[in-house]
Amino acid sequence: MATDGDSDEITARRRLLNDDHGNMDEMDFTVLPQTCSPDLTLFTRLDKSKEITVNEVVEAIGFGKFQLKCLGIMGFIWMIESMEITMLSLLGPLLVCEWGISSIQEALLTSIVFLGYAIGSPCFGWVSDHYGRKVGLTIAVICTSYFGLISAAAGGLVMTLLLRSLAGIGVGGIAQCVTMLTELVPSKTRAKSIISLQVFVFIGMSFEGLLAYLLLVPLGWRMLLVISTVPLLAFLLLSPRLVESPRFLLLTGKRKEATDILEKGAKANNKSIPEGILVADLETDRGRFKDLFSPSYRTLTFMLWWIWIASVTLYYSTILMTPALTKVTRCGHGDGNEIVHCRCKQVTNSDIVAIIIASIGELLGGLVAFLLIDRLGRKRTLAFGFILAMLSYLLLIICADRTTKYGLTLFSRSCGSGLSLLCYVYSPEVYPTKFRAVGIGTANAVGRIGAILSPFIAQVLFSASDILALVVAAGFALVGAICSLFLPLETKGRLLQDTN
Numbered sequence: 001m002a003t004d005g006d007s008d009e010i011t012a013r014r015r016l017l018n019d020d021h022g023n024m025d026e027m028d029f030t031v032l033p034q035t036c037s038p039d040l041t042l043f044t045r046l047d048k049s050k051e052i053t054v055n056e057v058v059e060a061i062g063f064g065k066f067q068l069k070c071l072g073i074m075g076f077i078w079m080i081e082s083m084e085i086t087m088l089s090l091l092g093p094l095l096v097c098e099w100g101i102s103s104i105q106e107a108l109l110t111s112i113v114f115l116g117y118a119i120g121s122p123c124f125g126w127v128s129d130h131y132g133r134k135v136g137l138t139i140a141v142i143c144t145s146y147f148g149l150i151s152a153a154a155g156g157l158v159m160t161l162l163l164r165s166l167a168g169i170g171v172g173g174i175a176q177c178v179t180m181l182t183e184l185v186p187s188k189t190r191a192k193s194i195i196s197l198q199v200f201v202f203i204g205m206s207f208e209g210l211l212a213y214l215l216l217v218p219l220g221w222r223m224l225l226v227i228s229t230v231p232l233l234a235f236l237l238l239s240p241r242l243v244e245s246p247r248f249l250l251l252t253g254k255r256k257e258a259t260d261i262l263e264k265g266a267k268a269n270n271k272s273i274p275e276g277i278l279v280a281d282l283e284t285d286r287g288r289f290k291d292l293f294s295p296s297y298r299t300l301t302f303m304l305w306w307i308w309i310a311s312v313t314l315y316y317s318t319i320l321m322t323p324a325l326t327k328v329t330r331c332g333h334g335d336g337n338e339i340v341h342c343r344c345k346q347v348t349n350s351d352i353v354a355i356i357i358a359s360i361g362e363l364l365g366g367l368v369a370f371l372l373i374d375r376l377g378r379k380r381t382l383a384f385g386f387i388l389a390m391l392s393y394l395l396l397i398i399c400a401d402r403t404t405k406y407g408l409t410l411f412s413r414s415c416g417s418g419l420s421l422l423c424y425v426y427s428p429e430v431y432p433t434k435f436r437a438v439g440i441g442t443a444n445a446v447g448r449i450g451a452i453l454s455p456f457i458a459q460v461l462f463s464a465s466d467i468l469a470l471v472v473a474a475g476f477a478l479v480g481a482i483c484s485l486f487l488p489l490e491t492k493g494r495l496l497q498d499t500n
Contacts, residue, residue, distance in 0.1 A: 057278070058184070066269050067185050074181045074197065075199070077235060080174065086209060086359075087228055089320065090212055092107075093106075098221075116168025116170075117451065118446070122442045124136045124139070126289075126438055129248075133437065134239075134243070141173075143166070143167070147166040149229045153222070176440075183436075184246075184265075191373045210356070212352045213352045244257070246259075246261045304427060309447055309476075310476045310477065310483070312451050314480075315416035315450075317469075318409070318458075361411075361414040373492075378429070378492055382422050386419065387481050392412040393474040394474050419480070428496075429494060432496075
């Protein structure tokens with residue numbers, strides 16, 4: 001038995017979550033000092049039942065039908081978000097013609113959504129850490145669908161900005177599907193599972209483009225907004241099939257529910273769960289923002305935030321610059337800038353087709369990230385992607401024919417897509433379960449600073465000087481590459497941590 005002197009040195013303890021056969025107070029425990037860590041006391045049952053952790057169970061279950069079903073549901077949610085983003089690229093030019101808004105107002109129309117995203121992402125992260133991943137995701141989808149739907153009835157710019165910002169708050173919560181997926185798949189397939197979500201991004205962008213191609217001219221943008229919310233409402237039919245994260249359930253003391261989910265997963269994958277008692281550190285202080293700035297995580301958090309800002313800035317700047325980039329040439333025609341500064345340009349079917357074709361870059365970026373991330377590791381793959389993005393922006397400055405411009409623009413789009421995916425892979429891996437959702441939500445929110453800046457870089461600054469806009473984008477990529485190389489933690493092959 002531990003002495004009084006031993007108990008005075010105890011500063012933390014690991015709690016065994018008992019099964020449903022009785023009360024912990026009625027069970028017989030002995031306290032054994034943990035020799036490898038003198039400040040940690042381990043409570044062990046006298047019957048010496050083997051303890052197993054959720055990491056061991058998830059690794060034993062492997063990747064199979066259970067994870068594929070979860071990936072399909074998460075991918076459907078991811079598709080919904082990509083449809084919202086694609087609608088942004090269409091709505092601005094449409095309202096320029098219909099309402100005669102200025103370039104600043106057009107940029108605000110995009111930025112206001114990402115401002116809402118920046119607010120919603122950490123808020124839904126807090127909700128997910130306190131009430132569960134499933135609860136946070138469901139509320140986020142309902143918020144996105146409701147405000148997206150009623151924004152179709154907006155009668156002016158102010159009301160449109162307000163309703164789109166509220167829809168953006170919901171979109172910010174959709175990022176928690178990455179947290180959920182991360183906690184359900186084994187370490188060997190974790191990165192590739194998250195990257196596979198990019199296929200659904202391509203589907204969402206292409207589907208929204210197809211809807212616009214078929215419906216925009218005959219029905220108008222308001223009806224297009226209404227019809228685009230149908231997949232959001234369809235998610236409500238799938239939500240009962242969405243499982244809660246067993247890691248979250250264990251940390252909240254719900255061992256039976258966690259065990260049931262893991263047993264269902266093992267059955268679906270035709271695997272067996274290792275024998276033993278499922279244990280975890282029972283945490284009451286979950287989802288605290290101050291944990292992100294503890295000595296162990298402070299440097300990592302700030303560097304990760306800059307990487308998010310850089311990757312998001314590049315991603316959305318490239319999307320917004322794409323129509324204008326292919327119209328710029330410097331091959332001996334005066335100042336070489338062929339952009340026609342006409343505010344009202346009707347969105348044509350050829351413009352919509354260009355959006356669909358450009359979404360191929362999403363697949364290419366995901367494919368490269370899929371092939372490299374487990375070979376080079378997270379840090380080096382991030383740095384490599386930023387360097388390639390920087391080179392592509394600098395090459396877009398020089399003289400080139402239109403075909404080359406299309407190729408470089410597609411390459412830049414692929415780099416931005418791959419970098420965003422890598423951020424989603426790395427972020428949930430570095431934070432423990434007790435504040436993982438807050439960690440990824442806050443990083444995602446800070447990254448929206450880049451999304452808010454991107455319309456002013458890609459539209460306002462680009463219209464004044466396309467060269468300056470490209471140099472600014474290259475500068476973001478350079479700083480992102482430096483931060484990636486100096487990240488304090490490589491997570492390749494690392495098991496998820498449940499507590500600090």
